Amino acid sequence: MSEELITINKFYDIYLDLKMKIETYHYQTGSLLPSEKTLADVYKVSRETIRKALTMLLEEGYIQKKQGKGSIVLDIKRLNFPFSGLTSFKEIQEAQNIQSETILVKNKRELAPKFLTNQLDLAPSQQVISLVRLRKISGEVVILDKDYLIDDKIRSIPSQAAKDSLYAYLESELHMNISYAKKIFVVEPATREDRQLMDLKNDTHVVVVKGEVYLEDTRLFQYTESRHRLDRFEFVEFARRKHSAP
Incomplete structure (x- = not known):
C-alpha cells in the first residue's frame, strides 16, 4: 500500500x-x-x-x-431527520437510538394508481408493489409511509423485510444499487386516510416528503410519500457558505 x-x-x-x-x-x-x-x-x-x-x-x-x-x-x-439524504427509517432509527414500531398495513402487487401513472408517465397497465407502513413512536403513530415499487425486477417483498428494512432487502437480496432521489417537501391538508391511520389529535395538516428514487443506472424504481405529524418532526439541513478564494 x-x-x-x-x-x-x-x-x-x-x-x-x-x-x-x-x-x-x-x-x-x-x-x-x-x-x-x-x-x-x-x-x-x-x-x-x-x-x-x-x-x-x-x-x-x-x-x-x-x-x-x-x-x-x-x-x-x-440532523435527526435529514431531508437531503437518502437514508432509510431503519438507518435513522439505529443511528439515533429511536424506540419505534413499524406496522405493515399493506403489501400488495397491483395496478399503479392513476395519479402515479399521470405523474410519472407510466403505462396504464403498469404494475407496482404498494406498501403502506406506520411508524409508531412513544405509543403514537406519527408517520405514515406510502411506497410504490415500480421496477419489474421486484416481484414481491417479504412482509418481514418490509417491516424491518426495505432498502436492506433490495440491496442485499436483489442486489439493487440505490443511488439518488429527487424530493419535495410540502405541507398538505390531512386526508381521511391520514386521520384514520395516524394519531393526529387536532391537526388539520401533515408534513409530506415526496420522492422519486433512482438506481445507479438512472432507472426510476420507487415513488414514496412520507407523511408526518406536524409537531413531532423538524426537517433541517446543515448548510455552510463556501467563500471564494481571494
Missing part, C-alpha cells in the same frame, strides 16, 4: 472515530474537542493528518472552528 493511501486511510479513520464520539455524546454539544496536538498524540499521527480529519467534521456540520479556542462541537440533533 502506498504512503499516500495509508495517509488517506488514517485521516478518514480518525474522522469516523471522532464523528462516532460526537454522535454518542462522548464529546458534548458546546464542548471543545482536544487540541490538534493532543489528538495527534492520541492517534499517533501528524497534526496535518488531524487537520484533514477535522476539516471533514467541519464540512459535515459536526464542529465549528473558533480562532483562539479550537474545535467546538455543534448540536447534532438538528
Whole structure:
C-alpha cells in the first residue's frame, strides 16, 4: 500500500472515530474537542493528518472552528431527520437510538394508481408493489409511509423485510444499487386516510416528503410519500457558505 493511501486511510479513520464520539455524546454539544496536538498524540499521527480529519467534521456540520479556542462541537440533533439524504427509517432509527414500531398495513402487487401513472408517465397497465407502513413512536403513530415499487425486477417483498428494512432487502437480496432521489417537501391538508391511520389529535395538516428514487443506472424504481405529524418532526439541513478564494 502506498504512503499516500495509508495517509488517506488514517485521516478518514480518525474522522469516523471522532464523528462516532460526537454522535454518542462522548464529546458534548458546546464542548471543545482536544487540541490538534493532543489528538495527534492520541492517534499517533501528524497534526496535518488531524487537520484533514477535522476539516471533514467541519464540512459535515459536526464542529465549528473558533480562532483562539479550537474545535467546538455543534448540536447534532438538528440532523435527526435529514431531508437531503437518502437514508432509510431503519438507518435513522439505529443511528439515533429511536424506540419505534413499524406496522405493515399493506403489501400488495397491483395496478399503479392513476395519479402515479399521470405523474410519472407510466403505462396504464403498469404494475407496482404498494406498501403502506406506520411508524409508531412513544405509543403514537406519527408517520405514515406510502411506497410504490415500480421496477419489474421486484416481484414481491417479504412482509418481514418490509417491516424491518426495505432498502436492506433490495440491496442485499436483489442486489439493487440505490443511488439518488429527487424530493419535495410540502405541507398538505390531512386526508381521511391520514386521520384514520395516524394519531393526529387536532391537526388539520401533515408534513409530506415526496420522492422519486433512482438506481445507479438512472432507472426510476420507487415513488414514496412520507407523511408526518406536524409537531413531532423538524426537517433541517446543515448548510455552510463556501467563500471564494481571494
